Amino acid sequence: MLKNADGFSYLVRQGDTEKIYPSGRHAFLFNGLVQGYVLPDEKLPFQVIQRLVPDGEYTVVVAADTGRKNAQIEGLLAVDHKFLALPTLSEFSINPGRISPNRDGIHDTAIVTLHLPQDVHQLSVYAISPGEDAYPIPEEYGLAPLNAAGNHTYRFDALEVMGEQLMEGQFMVIADAYDVFEQHIRWQLPLEVTGVGEVAGFILDGAVTYSGDVVGLNDTLCFSLTVLNNGDGYMRTIGPWSATQYQDTMNFTTKKYPEDKGAFRIGLDLESSDGQYPFRWALGTPGVDLVQLEDGWYLPPRRTGTVTGCVRFSVMPKVNPQYAWVGLIHEQSDLQLVNHSVAPHLVKVVPETR
Structure with missing residues (x-):
């Protein structure tokens, strides 16, 4: 001393x-x-x-x-070492302060930002779990160079960083800065992790029921199927809702339900379609199969949803007969097509009979 x-x-x-x-x-x-x-x-x-x-x-x-x-x-x-200034941080923040890393596209990750007024010798950002294990948080490069003065941004993807060790609870996100003399400062902020659970689903038994294999012009091809959420997390979904009818010249965007990152939907595709799975439906019916949580409608874990839908042929298709098939889509995710090309069905459109 x-x-x-x-x-x-x-x-x-x-x-x-x-x-x-x-x-x-x-x-x-x-x-x-x-x-x-x-x-x-x-x-x-x-x-x-x-x-x-x-x-x-x-x-x-x-x-x-x-x-x-x-x-x-x-x-x-x-x-007598000519007293030196500390390394310093002038800003440190986390947004949002609560995440639910279940790949539903809502608050899956937290963005950590900090500002260095001057260069430091070493800068590290990491999370401490409720179990007191440390997990480094990777920096998103392209802003300030490593350890250099300026703004630094980090993305905490708990699923990616922690994998199977992911747990719920109060985390602490810590930034440590050192200068060349090993002077050391630490800034820490809390981060709440909730709603942890693996999201996994599939079309039950790969079974799809179609209304027929011959469809008259201006008539409809309809289907029905069951989706099972066999994971531990809730599957977020968006409309159009089950039983919605499309015209063959329409798609989910014209129905005013564009792609929503992290949402799950059932899609129907045709050989003559422009784009992939242009006809899409929610994983069931609100209030029947689906429950409403803070951020939208969800298919609960270990529950099934019944999906029906129709497409009306208003013009003769350029491929006729053609195959139709369905898929379970996780929109804008790493694994966008959970079930792809399920139950291909050959359908022929014939002229309208008068």
């Missing part, structure tokens, strides 16, 4: 109370770093973990405790 003339103390090293130190001579190399402290005129939003002691003259106190008695000796030390 160091003590100055004003009575301020700075901890250099705390002995391990569980360790037995043998008798004899001991040496300790001191580089000017002491346990973190804050000067009286400083108001800092972060913790100071380790810092250079201010210039000046100090009394060095070395204390020992044998368990039966204790003793201490003192010496003098002058410090």
Whole structure:
């Protein structure tokens, strides 16, 4: 410990109370770093973990405790290293402060941003789980260079970072900055993780019932199927709702339900279609198969949804006869087509009979 003339103390090293130190001579190399402290005129939003002691003259106190008695000796030390400024962070934020990493496209990830007013020797950002395990959060490159002054952005994708070890609870996201002298500051913010669960579903038994294999012009081809959510998480879905009818010249966008990242839908495709699965439906009926949560309509875990839909042929298709098939789609995800080309069905459109 160091003590100055004003009575301020700075901890250099705390002995391990569980360790037995043998008798004899001991040496300790001191580089000017002491346990973190804050000067009286400083108001800092972060913790100071380790810092250079201010210039000046100090009394060095070395204390020992044998368990039966204790003793201490003192010496003098002058410090003159031209007291250096701390590394610093002027901004640190997490958005949103609560995530539900279940791949439904709503609050799956958190964006961590910070600002370095000056270059640092080392900068690390990581999350501490409720189990007190540390998980590094990767930086999104393209803004400021590594460890350089400027804005830095990190994306915490809990599923990607933690995998099967993902758990719910209160996490702590921490930013540590060091300068070349190993002065160390730490800023930490809480992050709540909820709604953890693997989202997995499929078309039950791969079974699809079609209304027929011959359809008259201006008549409809209809289908029905059952979707099973066999995962632990809720499957978010959007309209058009089950039983909606399309015209062959329409698609889900003209129905005013464009793609929504993370949403699940059933799609119907035709060989003559422009684009992939232009006809799409929700995984069931609101209030019947689907439950409403904060962010929309969901198919609950271990539950099924019944999906029906029709497409009316208003023009003779350019491929005739042609195959129709269905798919379970996870929109704008890494695995967009969960079930692809399920139950192909050959259908022929014939002229309208009068």
